[in-house]
Amino acid sequence: MSIDWIHFTPWTALAGGILLGLAASAFVLINGRILGISGILGGLLVPQKGDTGWRVAFMLGLLVAPLLYAALAPASFITLPRIDAGTTRIVLAGVLVGVGTRYGSGCTSGHGVCGMSRLSPRSLAATASFMVAGFVTVFALRSWL
Amino acid sequence: MNRISEFFVGLVFGVGLMLSGMTDPGKVIGFLNLAGPWDPSLALVMGGAVAVGYFGFAVAKRRSSNLLGGALRLPTSNAIDRRLLLGSLLFGAGWGLAGFCPGPALVSMAAGQPKALVFVLAMLAGMAVFEVLERGLYRSGAAPNKA
Numbered sequence: 615m616s617i618d619w620i621h622f623t624p625w626t627a628l629a630g631g632i633l634l635g636l637a638a639s640a641f642v643l644i645n646g647r648i649l650g651i652s653g654i655l656g657g658l659l660v661p662q663k664g665d666t667g668w669r670v671a672f673m674l675g676l677l678v679a680p681l682l683y684a685a686l687a688p689a690s691f692i693t694l695p696r697i698d699a700g701t702t703r704i705v706l707a708g709v710l711v712g713v714g715t716r717y718g719s720g721c722t723s724g725h726g727v728c729g730m731s732r733l734s735p736r737s738l739a740a741t742a743s744f745m746v747a748g749f750v751t752v753f754a755l756r757s758w759l
Numbered sequence: 760m761n762r763i764s765e766f767f768v769g770l771v772f773g774v775g776l777m778l779s780g781m782t783d784p785g786k787v788i789g790f791l792n793l794a795g796p797w798d799p800s801l802a803l804v805m806g807g808a809v810a811v812g813y814f815g816f817a818v819a820k821r822r823s824s825n826l827l828g829g830a831l832r833l834p835t836s837n838a839i840d841r842r843l844l845l846g847s848l849l850f851g852a853g854w855g856l857a858g859f860c861p862g863p864a865l866v867s868m869a870a871g872q873p874k875a876l877v878f879v880l881a882m883l884a885g886m887a888v889f890e891v892l893e894r895g896l897y898r899s900g901a902a903p904n905k906a
Contacts, residue, residue, distance in 0.1 A: 618796035621789050623780050627800040630779020631807025637772035638808065639815020644764045646825030646832050649772065651861040656886045671765035676862070679773020680870035691778065695867060696785025697874050699857045708864075708878040710853025712885020715861060718846025719836075722860045723772075725847070726805060731812025732820065732833070739839045740847040747851025752791040755855070 626691065638727050641672075650724020651676075652715035718743075760827055773866045779804040782867045784858025791855050 641649040645668065654669050684692070699707065715721040718740055720729065725744075729737020780786045780800055789798030825831045854860050859867070859878050867875035 615793060616796050618789055618798040620796075621786060621798045621800070623786075623800050624803055627779050627803040628807045630775045630777070630781070631804035632811050633771055633775030633778060634804065635808040635811025635815070637768050637775060638812045639819075640764070640771070641768045642819045642825075642831070642833070643815060643822075644826045645761060645768070646827075646830050648832070648834060649768065651865065652886075655861060655865070655883075656889070659883070659886055660890055667762060668765050671762040672769040673865075675766040675769025675771075676773040676865055677769075677869040679770050679777060679866055682770060683774050683777045684870075687778070693780070693783060695783040695872060697858070697872075698785070698788070699874070701874075701877060704857050704859075704874055704877050705881040707853040707857035707859065708881025709885040709888070710849050710856065711859070711861065711864075711878075712853075712882035712887075713889050714846045714848070714850030714853060714885075716846070716886050716889035718843050718848075718850055720847075721850060721862075722854075723862055727808045727812055728816070729834075730805070730809045732816035733813075734834070734837075736834075736837050736839050736843065740843055743844050743847035744851030744854060747848045748791040748855035749793055751852045751855025752788055753794055756792060756795060 634723075634727055635731070638723070638731065642728070648724055648728050650720050650728060652711075652721040653719070653724055656716050714744075761829070764827070772862065773869075775808075776863050776866050777870075781860075782863040782870070784863075787854070787858040787860070787863075791858075 638649040641647055647668065654672055658666060658669050658673070711721070718725075720737065720740060722744070725737040725740040730741060776782055781804055786798055786800055789796070790801035792798075819831060819833065822831055857878060859875065861882065864875050864878045864882065868879045
């Protein structure tokens with residue numbers, strides 16, 4: 615294995631990660647909820663009375679973030695995303711992520727950030743599973759396509 | 760107060776995702792690409808988040824209510840079952856295919872990235888499929904355990 619020094623961004627990665635940890639901590643301490651994107655979004659598909667306001671408020675904040683970031687971040691912090699996948703692969707990926715996160719009760723935020731923070735064996739098992747599946751998928755794509 | 764706090768938590772989380780570089784699928788794939796030139800950034804994102812979150816949740820575990828006086832809802836399920844593992848494997852496969860997970864996809868969509876919009880629509884369709892399947896299961900009486 616060789617390190618991709620060109621794309622490796624240790625400081626912004628660490629600083630961004632700390633913000634994610636602060637947000638997850640604030641959410642559980644102030645609002646008493648787990649910051650899990652797939653669960654928060656998924657719960658809006660079949661709205662339950664009295665259980666939508668907090669989801670909408672959180673989602674609005676998340677969706678406004680790019681505006682704030684564009685206004686505040688120095689130009690060198692704004693990079694153009696590299697998206698190699700074509701439309702077919704994007705659609706297949708989206709469906710898998712949608713079904714998989716709901717069936718597995720969480721994604722990178724709920725199981726990864728929150729679950730590992732609270733040392734949950736269940737979330738650790740989930741995180742290991744989606745990490746391994748991600749490694750294998752990328753390896754397969756790089757090997758066969 | 761609740762709505763304001765939820766909004767700002769979402770905002771901070773979104774800014775964190777952008778700063779960390781995780782809204783760039785190329786960086787996510789770069790991390791998942793163990794065989795090739797490997798970009799370790801995602802490990803530092805996760806490490807930074809968990810290092811801070813550990814303390815937040817350590818405090819939360821000792822409390823019975825949140826700071827606004829409402830309920831503090833921590834997950835109660837400990838089950839490591841087929842649902843959890845199979846669902847997570849499917850999610851990981853989709854994650855590796857495009858380099859998007861739910862949060863970064865939503866943020867990228869809001870930033871005006873057309874492919875992220877396509878991804879989010881497909882993800883919502885996948886979530887809808889799950890809801891339909893779940894309801895079918897409940898109706899037939901084989902209700903699975905919820906997290």
